[in-house]
Amino acid sequence: MHRTGELYGQFQTLEQQKESATLGMWIFLATEILFFGGLFLTYSINRHTYADVFAFSSRTIKLSWGAINTVVLIGSSLTMAMSVWSAQVGKKKWVTFFLLCTLVLGGVFLGIKGIEYHAKYVEHHIPGLGLDMYYCTNNPEVCELSPADLAKEKAELAALEQKVGGPVAVNAHATLFFSLYFGMTGLHALHMIVGAGLLIYLTLESLKGRFTPAYNTPVENIGLYWHFVDIVWIYLFPLLYLIDRH
């Protein structure tokens, strides 16, 4: 089936047809807001209840990768918006170019996410794969801890044990933090992978010159999805990386 923007029988005008598509996309996004909202709610309550260990666990994530990824993802939103603009003004080659830029930036984001996950694997911070918050202080050479950082982390862990009632509780609370960390960033990454698939489809269609000022609804709507995924990250970044950094 080739949809080239002809008017379907149930609509009065092409504009009405396009607005219905946008409206439908936003209704889907409203369900996505609630989908991620449930996770943010769970995170908020647990972070409040187990604040001390959550703060300690949060600080073990590298801030620099998260900040770079924020820039990369917002950049990909810009290129996505530019590809919508290119379609609206009829610059067919630029549609393809900006779609490919978005795809590459999305790939860079997922690659950096992979580096971060690998660091968590090395540090034994993955629930179910032998999570142990004491692994780094016991094996400082594996986690590349400097003597100063090692002393600081040991002191922090000792203080945490006093507060929460022993090493078992520290690891239990940290398991909760990292389950939420991997659950939320994993679900976000899954949305990115779906988005990348959609971008590949758009690029192939765009190479055939299918998107014109008269018909660019798929670019516009997949763009909405891509920006939504960006917004989820805009909230994930401060909540997971930033708020316990000071």
Next chain:
Amino acid sequence: MRVADHNEHSEHIVSPRLYLAIFFALMILTGSTVWAATIDLNEHFAGLNVIVALVIATCKATLVILFFMHAYYSSKRTKLIIICGFFWLAIMLFMTLGDYASRPWDIQ
């Protein structure tokens, strides 16, 4: 109804210049949220670090929704759906958090 539909939604093309301006605003906000996180604001007011981070994130999200997602130029009907989505989220967050906050957890 037909006339109203037609007049309500004439496609607005956002210029690349505005997209770039929004992008730079988002970069500045990202920089300020990272910078704010390195300062201990909680000593002035409990939880201020979280509040500042969430306010900046909400500013960024608003810019993305209004301009990258064209909500600013969309029809009233589409705006209503967008507001509904966030309103439902607010119901979920505030009623649940309100319930948690108001329970006497220390009573056995």
